[in-house]
Amino acid sequence: MDLHEQYRKIRKIEWKVINAIFSEMWNYKYVPSDLISKKARLNEEETLKALKSLGGMGIVENKVVSYLGSSLTFKGITLFSLKRLVDRGKLDMLGSKMGEGKESVVYNCYSEKFGECALKFHKLGATFRKIREKRDYGDLHLSVLTVRSAGKEYRALRRLFGIAKVPEPLGWEGNAVLMELVDGKEIYKLRLEDPEEVLDSIIEEVRKMLLAGVVHGDLSQYNVLLSDDIYIIDFPQWVEVPERVSEKDEEGKSIENSEIDSYQAILEANSENWRQLLERDIENILKYFKKAYGIEKDINSVINYVLAE
Ligand SMILES: Nc1ncnc2c1ncn2[C@@H]1O[C@H](COP(=O)(O)OP(=O)(O)O)[C@@H](O)[C@H]1O
Ligand SMILES: [Mg+2]
Structure with missing residues (x-):
């Protein structure tokens, strides 16, 4: 199933659950389901049902640690980022995949605000794994690192645009960086x-x-x-x-x-x-x-x- 289809399949309650996990993933590798309920303002039954269905779609990973907790998968953080860009009026249409590497998936897309652009979703790169070994980041989920990686790239583009020839940075949400599409x-x-x-x-x-x-x-x-x-x-x-x-x-x-x-x-x-x-x-x-x-x-x-x- 491609990203467009997945995106359309997610129901309102499920988006709430995804948002709740995102907001707590800085604090928990697996966000406790009762905290997800609270953050998403859903009752336990609704939360568990949504988590199960998101788990089935590969959007979250549910795991019993000493409690039931959930984290976003690469697909999950990607869909979250897409939704944020849409909700914030930065993106109107996702186009086709232009490339997929070890570290990213890049799509072309259309935005009423910016016209045609490129959207890069960060995956976890080898560098981060290396750095992670060297430094203690505690027990964070890999999805947090993809967000950091996107933020880091966005920050470089912001700093360089207008000084060096780099694509114009247009937005950053979650693991996604929206930027000028280079026709080359x-x-x-x-x-x-x-x-x-x-x-x-x-x-x-x-x-x-x-x-x-x-x-x-x-x-x-x-x-x-x-x-x-x-x-x-x-x-x-x-x-x-x-x-x-x-x-x-x-x-x-x-x-x-x-x-x-x-x-x-x-x-x-x-x-x-x-x-x-x-x-x-x-x-x-x-x-x-x-x-x-x-x-x-x-x-x-x-x-x-x-x-x-
Ligand atoms: N702004 C852009 N405009 C056009 N194509 C892009 C843009 N950014 C990335 N791409 C395409 O996507 C590929 C992968 O992007 P890149 O930023 O190099 O990530 P990776 O870490 O996966 O190599 C590039 O080699 C290029 O073909
Ligand atoms: Mg590259």
Whole structure:
């Protein structure tokens, strides 16, 4: 069953239950069913019935821990995010799936407010698993991490839009980031007419991002789209360069969901590595252009160039 059909099948009572789980998932890995009842203002019977039916649809996972508790699955958090975007007037129609990776599912969509756009639902990425091992996040459900990942990407786009060539961020709800649709393809799918020029523009974008205090962290031929111009995408792994944080970002902090306060820890976990990640980003790109087009560029001079203020 696709997302549209699932969405239409969910009844009002079930949406209430989904919302209740979302609002408490920061506090419980499995939200107790009596708390769900209370939050959703439903009686026990209605709640249990809804949980059972949502469980059957794969939208929640019900589990007896020392009590009966529930959490949202990837499908569940995705439907929740979709509903929020619709209710908040940011989205009117979900289009077709444009891509599905290890870390995300991306749809094109239509919004009366913004026109055609791209909607990226975050899944749990490998990075988060790694970070999770290193740092103690307590016993949070993975769906919480997908929300953090989306928030993190949204924050990078907010900071960079207008400074570097990234899609315009249009909204963030749950694990979804709504953004400008780029009518282009990943550069690895193309035979570039002027690869030198494209490479130079990518290096230029890396420099501009760095001026805004951002290192991409996962830059490669897979995350550069080319339409009339290049666009850098896919920011959940970005790291902050502390000494380059601008005022614009201070202002950006107010847009964070209040629920996601410890998300800053993810940035901190990484920020000591920014220099290494920057070098790796540049290395990835240079390697690709060397292999695909035989272009040789000295990595150290590129690094020095992007680091010059
Ligand atoms: N704003 C966008 N406009 C057009 N296509 C996009 C956009 N964002 C993502 N995509 C498409 O979806 C794919 C996956 O998105 P990406 O952000 O790279 O996530 P992942 O972490 O799964 O690689 C991209 O390679 C691209 O084809
Ligand atoms: Mg990608």
